[in-house]
Amino acid sequence: MIKRNIYKSVLGAIVASSMILASVPVMADTEVQKYTNTDFAMDTVVSETLYTTGDDLNASIGEKLREVETGLLSWTESDSQIAKINSADGKTVEVSDELAGYLRQICQLAEDSDGAFDPTLGQVIRLWDIEGENPHVPDQKELDALIENVNYKNIVLDGNKVTLKDGATLDLGAAGKGIGCDVTASYLKEQKDVTGMILNLGGSSVMAYGEKPDQSPWKVAVTDPRDTEGDYLGAITIKGGEFLSTSGDYEKFFMEDGKRYHHILDPKTGYPVWNGLTSVTVVCDNGLLADGLSTACFVLGLENAQALLEKYDADAAFVDEDKNVYLTSGMKERFELMKNTYTIKKIK
Ligand code: AMP
Ligand code: MG
Numbered sequence: 001m002i003k004r005n006i007y008k009s010v011l012g013a014i015v016a017s018s019m020i021l022a023s024v025p026v027m028a029d030t031e032v033q034k035y036t037n038t039d040f041a042m043d044t045v046v047s048e049t050l051y052t053t054g055d056d057l058n059a060s061i062g063e064k065l066r067e068v069e070t071g072l073l074s075w076t077e078s079d080s081q082i083a084k085i086n087s088a089d090g091k092t093v094e095v096s097d098e099l100a101g102y103l104r105q106i107c108q109l110a111e112d113s114d115g116a117f118d119p120t121l122g123q124v125i126r127l128w129d130i131e132g133e134n135p136h137v138p139d140q141k142e143l144d145a146l147i148e149n150v151n152y153k154n155i156v157l158d159g160n161k162v163t164l165k166d167g168a169t170l171d172l173g174a175a176g177k178g179i180g181c182d183v184t185a186s187y188l189k190e191q192k193d194v195t196g197m198i199l200n201l202g203g204s205s206v207m208a209y210g211e212k213p214d215q216s217p218w219k220v221a222v223t224d225p226r227d228t229e230g231d232y233l234g235a236i237t238i239k240g241g242e243f244l245s246t247s248g249d250y251e252k253f254f255m256e257d258g259k260r261y262h263h264i265l266d267p268k269t270g271y272p273v274w275n276g277l278t279s280v281t282v283v284c285d286n287g288l289l290a291d292g293l294s295t296a297c298f299v300l301g302l303e304n305a306q307a308l309l310e311k312y313d314a315d316a317a318f319v320d321e322d323k324n325v326y327l328t329s330g331m332k333e334r335f336e337l338m339k340n341t342y343t344i345k346k347i348k
Contacts, residue, residue: 026225032195033128041065042180044071044202044266051213054193059330061199064187065180073176075122081172085162086122092163100160102288105109109292110152113308117296118152118267122169127270130263136253137261138270147270147328162334174247174264177205178291181243196240201331204251205291224339225250225278227317231317233342237246237334240284245290247281248319249299264298276320283334284314302326318347 018050021154032051037058037221039046042065050057074080078087083092088246094181095103123146129137148233164170172179180201188209196210198218208218224233225248238244249272253262262272293314297305302318306328309316326346327335337344 013317034213039065042177042201044177044204046202047200049198050194051196051210052191052194054191056260057188057191057194061184061187064183065201068176068180072096073172073179075171077127082172083339084168087166088164090167092161094160095162097160100157100162101154102172102175103157103162105286105288106158106175106292107152107155109175109289109296112311113296113300115152115267116299116304117174117292118150119170119172119174120150120152120154120164120168121265121270122171122268122336123167124150124172124265124270125173125263128261128263128265130252130254130261135261137256143270147267150267150270157172174295175288177201178243178245178287178289181205181207181287181291185241185243204246205246205287206238208238208240208242210240210242220244222246222281222317222319222335223248223250224342226323226330232338234317234325234338235336236281236317236331237282237336242283242285243287243290244281244283245287245294246279247294249273249298250278264295265301273299277301277318278321279319280305281317282309282314282330283316283337284312284323289316290314306347 031053035050035056035058037048037059039062041062046065065090070077070080072081075083077083081095081099083232085227110117110119127142129135149167156163156165181199184199185207188197194210199207206220218299219235219237221232222234222236224230228250247264249262250258251263253260264273266273279297280294280297282290282297284290289312293312296308297316309328315334316324316328317331317335323342325342326345326347
């Protein structure tokens with residue numbers, strides 16, 4: 001039997017966000033106003049709490065996020081820059097400075113993770129259709145044919161010029177919400193009235209900006225991968241200017257013959273990654289990288305991910321099927337365990 005969990009995770013995102021909102025205390029400074037909003041953009045629930053002496057920015061932030069989706073990243077909007085690159089049939093396409101910058105970060109991360117993070121999985125992701133109407137285990141021959149085209153080295157970047165070689169297709173889904181967080185952070189920097197904000201995209205990518213009026217830390221709930229509608233597994237503290245991202249096997253999946261087919265794929269096999277991990281949460285000072293690193297670390301597994309996290313000066317929490325939580329040294333200071341069914345363990 002095929003079972004999907006997309007709606008559950010959207011609901012989880014709303015609950016996660018309301019939990020964050022509920023924990024915001026009353027402001028001390030009467031000049032600063034607090035605005036809380038829920039929106040829908042980038043295919044997900046957007047929750048925000050804004051502190052400002054000026055106007056509510058909910059509408060313009062929603063617009064910025066929708067622009068990221070429709071103008072840059074979408075597969076389905078034929079005018080998006082990614083759709084244009086994918087339909088160019090190997091010809092060179094000139095992209096915006098913004099997208100060229102993101103692609104440079106993404107290709108570097110693909111190389112640094114030794115291809116665990118690979119933005120050319122596009123066709124393979126479509127074949128599984130985990131997010132679509134007909135999620136299914138693909139025919140092995142079809143999968144083998146498409147996996148041939150997966151290789152981040154087939155992305156040729158020359159300034160603003162992008163060429164995809166050998167049938168590669170781009171899908172930036174593993175970094176898209178993080179890009180949305182970066183775009184929002186840059187926008188907020190131009191808004192002199194804003195004193196602080198927390199933005200949560202779908203419960204999986206979070207941006208913290210500035211401070212709360214009482215200067216208490218921003219806290220983000222961590223979902224229990226095996227109890228997505230229940231209590232949270234823990235909470236992580238982040239500062240203004242930091243970004244958090246979670247990749248988990250519970251976010252999009254279907255079950256068949258007792259096996260969980262989820263949305264994080266091993267670029268070498270084209271199959272979901274089954275390495276005992278159920279989620280990885282990463283905190284660092286860049287949204288795209290937090291998002292990309294959480295996906296990369298999920299694929300690499302606990303031990304192999306450590307060097308990558310050190311290189312990017314990022315903190316991480318790994319959760320496994322045996323209900324262990326492994327924290328990097330920087331994460332130990334941020335993480336608060338909220339469920340006694342989980343145990344914090346040392347990374348060897
Ligand atoms: P995330 O939830 O950020 O870990 O991103 C998962 C999404 O990224 C999936 O739904 C796919 O669209 C895409 N994806 C899956 N596996 C990979 C991978 N190994 N490298 C890059 N993107 C991936
Ligand atoms: Mg990601």
